[in-house]
Amino acid sequence: MKIILFRFESELIHVLEVNINWENISLWEKNKIKLENKNRWEKYSEILEIFEELKNKYSPDYFAYQSPMKYKWAIKDEEWYVNSSLLHLFCETNNANILELTWPIVRWKLNISAKDLKEELESEKNKILENHKIAKSDKLLDGLVYLSLIKNNI
Numbered sequence: 001m002k003i004i005l006f007r008f009e010s011e012l013i014h015v016l017e018v019n020i021n022w023e024n025i026s027l028w029e030k031n032k033i034k035l036e037n038k039n040r041w042e043k044y045s046e047i048l049e050i051f052e053e054l055k056n057k058y059s060p061d062y063f064a065y066q067s068p069m070k071y072k073w074a075i076k077d078e079e080w081y082v083n084s085s086l087l088h089l090f091c092e093t094n095n096a097n098i099l100e101l102t103w104p105i106v107r108w109k110l111n112i113s114a115k116d117l118k119e120e121l122e123s124e125k126n127k128i129l130e131n132h133k134i135a136k137s138d139k140l141l142d143g144l145v146y147l148s149l150i151k152n153n154i
């Protein structure tokens with residue numbers, strides 16, 4: 001199963017191609033796509049074009065993104081919200097599968113307590129850091145940890 005993992009920032013889109021085969025996760029191509037300084041409409045159109053290019057290049061089974069979830073019931077990061085909304089729109093119009101990776105969603109999929117999830121996250125993060133060439137400070141690491149934990153429940 002091929003998954004394209006995203007992490008959005010105001011002027012950057014972090015992208016990681018992930019392959020999941022049974023119990024194994026393989027990391028392939030990793031990119032940072034810098035968005036040009038344009039007016040909002042041009043920027044949003046560029047983001048939709050990027051999603052289309054990635055869909056054509058990788059033919060993923062899922063598009064996944066990590067939602068920061070820092071502020072419950074409040075939109076504090078407008079760019080993250082807009083970019084994730086554009087990803088949802090793209091997936092809906094292109095009949096593509098999407099995964100939102102957050103603490104509550106992962107906890108629900110695994111059906112475990114918050115304490116157990118915290119332990120699982122730390123353990124899985126350490127495994128990923130040992131087995132893959134990814135920095136501890138990488139923006140995509142948390143999303144990759146969430147994805148790794150739910151890989152059997154997708």
